[in-house]
Amino acid sequence: MKKRKNFSIAILVMFLVQLIFGMGVSKEVKAEEVNSSVPQFLDIRKETVDFAYQYKDKTIINNAVIIDNNIKFYVEENGKKHIISEDFNLIRFLDFIGIYNDNAYVVSNQDNKRSIYKVDLNTYKMEYVKEVPSYKDGQAYITHIIIDSNGVFWYEAEEHNIPIYDSNGRILDNKAKDIIFNDKGFSFEAEKIQKGDQNYDSFGGLIEASDGSMWFSRTVTSGTDNKVYKISNGKIEKEYLVNSAVPMAIYEICPGDDNTLTFIAGKLGKITDGRITEEKMLVQKYKINNDTLQLVKEFEFPTTYFFATIDINRNVWISQNGDIFKLEGNELQKKYVVDNFMKPIKVYDDKHMVAYGIVGMGYTPISISDPAEKPLDNNNTNTSQNSGTNSGNNTVSSNNGTTANNNSTPQDTNKEKFNVDVKGTNAVLTLDSKQISKDSENTVVPTLASSVQTIETKFDALTTNGGKGSVKVNANNVSLVLPFSTIDYTGVNNGDYVKFSEAIVKNDYSLSSIKDIGKLFDFSLGIYRQDGTKLKDIHSFKNGKATISVKITNDEIKNLDINKLSAFYYNENNKSWENVGGSYNKETMTFTFQASHFSKYTIAQINGTLPQTGAVIDSTGIMLAALILILMGSTVLMRRNISRIKTSNR
Numbered sequence: 001m002k003k004r005k006n007f008s009i010a011i012l013v014m015f016l017v018q019l020i021f022g023m024g025v026s027k028e029v030k031a032e033e034v035n036s037s038v039p040q041f042l043d044i045r046k047e048t049v050d051f052a053y054q055y056k057d058k059t060i061i062n063n064a065v066i067i068d069n070n071i072k073f074y075v076e077e078n079g080k081k082h083i084i085s086e087d088f089n090l091i092r093f094l095d096f097i098g099i100y101n102d103n104a105y106v107v108s109n110q111d112n113k114r115s116i117y118k119v120d121l122n123t124y125k126m127e128y129v130k131e132v133p134s135y136k137d138g139q140a141y142i143t144h145i146i147i148d149s150n151g152v153f154w155y156e157a158e159e160h161n162i163p164i165y166d167s168n169g170r171i172l173d174n175k176a177k178d179i180i181f182n183d184k185g186f187s188f189e190a191e192k193i194q195k196g197d198q199n200y201d202s203f204g205g206l207i208e209a210s211d212g213s214m215w216f217s218r219t220v221t222s223g224t225d226n227k228v229y230k231i232s233n234g235k236i237e238k239e240y241l242v243n244s245a246v247p248m249a250i251y252e253i254c255p256g257d258d259n260t261l262t263f264i265a266g267k268l269g270k271i272t273d274g275r276i277t278e279e280k281m282l283v284q285k286y287k288i289n290n291d292t293l294q295l296v297k298e299f300e301f302p303t304t305y306f307f308a309t310i311d312i313n314r315n316v317w318i319s320q321n322g323d324i325f326k327l328e329g330n331e332l333q334k335k336y337v338v339d340n341f342m343k344p345i346k347v348y349d350d351k352h353m354v355a356y357g358i359v360g361m362g363y364t365p366i367s368i369s370d371p372a373e374k375p376l377d378n379n380n381t382n383t384s385q386n387s388g389t390n391s392g393n394n395t396v397s398s399n400n401g402t403t404a405n406n407n408s409t410p411q412d413t414n415k416e417k418f419n420v421d422v423k424g425t426n427a428v429l430t431l432d433s434k435q436i437s438k439d440s441e442n443t444v445v446p447t448l449a450s451s452v453q454t455i456e457t458k459f460d461a462l463t464t465n466g467g468k469g470s471v472k473v474n475a476n477n478v479s480l481v482l483p484f485s486t487i488d489y490t491g492v493n494n495g496d497y498v499k500f501s502e503a504i505v506k507n508d509y510s511l512s513s514i515k516d517i518g519k520l521f522d523f524s525l526g527i528y529r530q531d532g533t534k535l536k537d538i539h540s541f542k543n544g545k546a547t548i549s550v551k552i553t554n555d556e557i558k559n560l561d562i563n564k565l566s567a568f569y570y571n572e573n574n575k576s577w578e579n580v581g582g583s584y585n586k587e588t589m590t591f592t593f594q595a596s597h598f599s600k601y602t603i604a605q606i607n608g609t610l611p612q613t614g615a616v617i618d619s620t621g622i623m624l625a626a627l628i629l630i631l632m633g634s635t636v637l638m639r640r641n642i643s644r645i646k647t648s649n650r
Helices: 002-024 509-513 620-649
Strands: 051-055 058-063 072-077 080-085 094-100 103-108 115-120 126-131 141-147 153-165 171-182 187-193 202-208 214-220 225-232 235-241 248-255 260-270 276-289 292-301 306-310 316-320 323-328 331-338 345-349 352-356 363-367 373-376 418-423 426-431 441-444 454-460 470-475 478-483 497-506 519-528 534-537 546-551 565-571 576-581 583-585 590-595 600-605
Touching: 051 094, 051 352, 058 094, 058 363, 094 141, 141 202, 153 202, 171 202, 202 248, 214 248, 225 248, 235 292, 248 306, 260 292, 276 306, 306 345, 316 345, 331 363, 426 441, 426 470, 454 470, 478 497, 478 519, 509 519, 509 576, 519 546, 565 590, 576 590, 576 600, 590 600
Parallel strands: 051 345, 373 441, 426 454, 441 470
Antiparallel strands: 051 058, 058 072, 072 080, 094 103, 103 115, 115 126, 141 153, 153 171, 171 187, 202 214, 214 225, 225 235, 248 260, 260 276, 276 292, 306 316, 316 323, 323 331, 345 352, 352 363, 418 426, 454 497, 470 478, 478 546, 497 519, 519 534, 519 600, 546 590, 565 576, 565 600, 583 590
């Protein structure tokens, strides 16, 4: 009996331990094995996206999903949101049309009139343009609208339930029409027998080629009849028959400048009951030879969560399971990695795109700018030079700013000023407010001794408030670009200044849990009064991200797998390192990543034991184990009580 009692107590103790563990466990899974040479963008904007589009560095988002009560139509630029409309009755019916002359065009399906609006992407003002025109007798339903490079609207439409009569006037069947027309009088119609069962007939995919011609495709007869059409000078100029070895449905086409056509298509097959199914997704590249198409290259993808798009330069991009590929020549090259919840993508060019969730699971903008760097120089009247060693009074007031570790190309010959003050292992860079350009990148390249472990950079707050530019500090193998948009300037007065610092810390206690390069980088940001009193700490950025590049030595990575390198920040709340991605350039031995807040960061190897930001693990298994332990304990206790009852009844 005593053994049973002890066993029951042990089970209850185990349950409590499991319960506590289940409540306190970090709800994150281990980091994935990834190739860090491909840039990773793992942060997700928490919005319920209805549609998204990318134009240059502007991300256009319509958040019209009512479940989060966060209805708004806006443009994000450099991390800042410009609200266009919060009228739910308007934006919940919006569809995107396209861009013309820096205006984004949308159509509202709120009523039968279907109004077209344009949004000025410089002022973010929306205004009415016109109603969507009807086609002929108005029986056709317009399914898609685009705008070409001349500002002409093109419409894809379809009309159903058109009766087919015999000679006696009886209805034999129904037919449907596929229609394309524009505002300039062009129209195209193609009829087909209307089918009630599932089929993969497709039509449209209107796209403009670089020469101004328009292209579209048509798939009928269960994917065995595929044609591509070229519209030029207001008429159908060419019709190409696609001789595919297997039935397929063409969804999108991309006319290339090299006399090629690339198709995004579905490979079709039949299952046992005769129904048609989509077996694979295809990316096919064809060469145009006179009036025929010759298949040059084909790629197959699983049908699950496959998305394709075409950029401004008519390059094909593919997104699947968080991997983003670009078709370069005849090969698909992986360009970026995003969270695998981000499915569709919209691409402007190689450095500007957005990935978003198919059921409103947020979005991830990718915007990599190459602004003209504006080098700051500290050519002061004091002629003493910073040789990289400390002078007797530990201060340095001059630096030529053109050292060999400055890899940027100066874009402005006007030398600008900053002061360097070195005391022991600490250096303070003070920028001349009269020389700062608030709307461009201001580069500071001091020459510092390797013994300097902390670098503080100060600049006037009011001078940079509202600026679109940034400050770039390139020193001691670390480059940090801080956009002015990241700073919360609320409450600043004349004389206040911004200070951000970078401290290199070796052998920190937090590094014991990971396989890293042997040091961490502790970044901080704040605003201070003129007398040095701190006004505020800025931990999370207001808008945008900082870009950090670290030059790594062979000694630092000699025990690491360079194909598994990633950046991590230290989460002070749960005392763990969290993966934020990044990319490693093997040629320059430089690791680059972006940060949405300042904290402790390091470069480490992904080894399968570290948590990845945002990934969630289900605690059901833990709680189930606890439940089993409860049942086992209850059974033992019940048996003990029954035994007592039996004993007392004897």
